[in-house]
Amino acid sequence: MSFTLRPYQQEAVAATLNHFRRSQQPAVIVLPTGAGKSLVIAELARVARGRVLVLAHVKELVAQNHGKYCALGLEADIFAAGLARKESQSKVVFGSVQSVARNLAQFDSAFSLLIVDECHRIGDDENSQYQQILTHLRLHNPQLRLLGLTATPYRLGKGWIYRFHYHGMVRGDERALSH
Secondary structure, eight states, X not given: OOOOOOHHHHHHHHHHHHHHHHOOSOEEEEOOTTSOHHHHHHHHHHHOSSOEEEEESSHHHHHHHHHHHHTTTXXXXXXXGGXXXXXXXXXXXXXXXXXXXXXGGXXXXXXXXXXXXXXXXXXXXXXXXXXXXXHHHHHHOTTOEEEEEESOOEETTTEXXXXXXXXXXXXXXXXXXXX
């Protein structure tokens, strides 16, 4: 089975690739619920150079994102205790935040891209599991690119999770996704 990206999904992929060609800064893709973030993740993981780790906070999203990627005829690992799989050797690995954070030694090889689904869940706490993973991956590759996807780019009590919008608007502060 294969999928054809819709124009807005193609635009999100193209904008992300253009951003990372010009900048080391983290990026956020905001798409509404049901807009096919899993397909965007699959396409970005497919075209990425180097290894890719895709994180989600629940096993259902790990399985969904993995399924869309595999539907492109590609193979990837899953690292999620809730799915009874702990594989981390493929070019692309789909993992649960909890399982990856508890097994950082399994992620000692360099990844070039970290994709975080539901990235609005990343907090400012430097000891959070997300931050532990990011810090660990950056030890092995300081040039690691960070991409978040969300349908809800605003956090109560924190504000916008991104600082710069390509349409010229500024949101939030520099700490949003840049730890």
